[in-house]
Amino acid sequence: MRAVLLTGFGGPERLVYREDVPDPRAAAGEVRVRVGAAGLNNTDLWTRQGAYGSAGDPSATTGWRREPLRFPRIQGADVAGRIDQVGPGVTADRIGQRVLVDPMLYHGGERELVTTDYLGSERDGGFAELVTVPAELAHPVRSPLSDAELATFPTAYTTALRMLGRAGLAEGETVVVTGASGGVGSALVQLARARGARVVAVAGAGKHKAVRELGAEAVVDRAAPDLAAALADALGGREAEVVADVVAGPSFSALLGVLAPLGRYVVAGGIAGPVVQTDLRTVYLRQLQLIGSSFGTHADFARLLAHIEAGELRPLLAGSYPLAELATAQAEFERKNFFGKLVVLPGEHRTGA
Missing domain, CATH: 3.90.180.10 (Medium-chain alcohol dehydrogenases, catalytic domain)
Structure with missing residues (x-):
């Protein structure tokens, strides 16, 4: 062969x-x-x-x-x-x-x-x-x-399902999704919207319209000079309950900064750099959860198949x-x-x- x-x-x-x-x-x-x-x-x-x-x-x-x-x-x-x-x-x-x-x-x-x-x-x-x-x-x-x-579908969407499940994203909550034009990121946008969540996405220039069409309420440029300020503006004065991150790197601290008290940060990739720095006081004083996630379970795959066969995913x-x-x-x-x-x-x- x-x-x-x-x-x-x-x-x-x-x-x-x-x-x-x-x-x-x-x-x-x-x-x-x-x-x-x-x-x-x-x-x-x-x-x-x-x-x-x-x-x-x-x-x-x-x-x-x-x-x-x-x-x-x-x-x-x-x-x-x-x-x-x-x-x-x-x-x-x-x-x-x-x-x-x-x-x-x-x-x-x-x-x-x-x-x-x-x-x-x-x-x-x-x-x-x-x-x-x-x-x-x-x-x-x-x-x-x-x-x-x-x-x-398989790896990207089951990874996204696992991330949202690990973070316990619920209807009505706000999630910030990084890498939203990539495989896992675009899956996160679609699946978070299917859960009834509000999505603020981070994506490269030229891809914002496509990310909005997937269901993101707002899209922030990943190259924004002040990512924290750009996210705060996109959130409209609110804080996010969840950050779903596949990028990491220098944006890590800014992403933690947009989380509400008791917020959940879930990560399944580090394409911008896997070694990060932050002020741990942000984590413990705001009682944040840092959650690792990789791939998806067999149950996630079964849920993915149901979404596909129902025509619910692009x-x-x-x-x-x-x-x-x-x-x-x-x-x-x-x-x-x-x-x-x-x-x-x-x-x-x-x-x-």
Whole structure:
């Protein structure tokens, strides 16, 4: 089969396109999916770069679990396609089913989620023509959306659902969402509005109109000279009950400053810098909660499917690339000059080929 192999930590040169990778076979309790589309995530880049650090050394080169990663590895967590093979113990009537794959490879509850395996990291993923997964994680999906549109959902939207659940966002509350033009950020805007919350978003110039169309009441420019003042103005004299952050970096203290007493700050990313500074007196005198969150539970994935099948979410497909151009897609992803999500299409061949 055709696939892109990640051969080690490093730059795009570590992504090797091949057309002679052995086809995987579904083992007991598994299904094989012919990949229609596979979405890109920040985790793909950070894993390739080994950028997750360790508890004792923020600059250490590690995978997302802060452990060594086995190479070569086929990345790609967000998979939409059709089952074309079943392993022992799986009924043959599943062959031909259109599915969306839950990428979280764990058994148990929330504690097990913290150290879960992740499709495309601890197990080969969807940047290939074929991928095998546990049968229970390949969910039949009934939707008029294309595979490319479906592949924009899994990681970003379950991560957002988990963040809002961890923070306990309630109807009528105000949430500040950072990175609102990206995958998780745009999911947060839509899902927070679905909960009946008021959304104030932070996004780059040129993307404000699109973020408002998703349901944000106000949008603040991420490059505002005084982010704290810009947020205060957008909040209109109110304070936010929740901040949902995927950016961190220098804006961390300003974000804490907009929280009401007893407010909740939930973080699931640090694309502007994972090491931050703040005055802890702000935290304890205002009795704030700092909440870490990553990925989503199997229950979150089931809720996501219900939203998709009810037509309650907009797929924000910003662009698609042939599998052979994954490195180009990742470079575009890193530049952030788009709104929503990028995907690769294993069924399409290299441009001009």
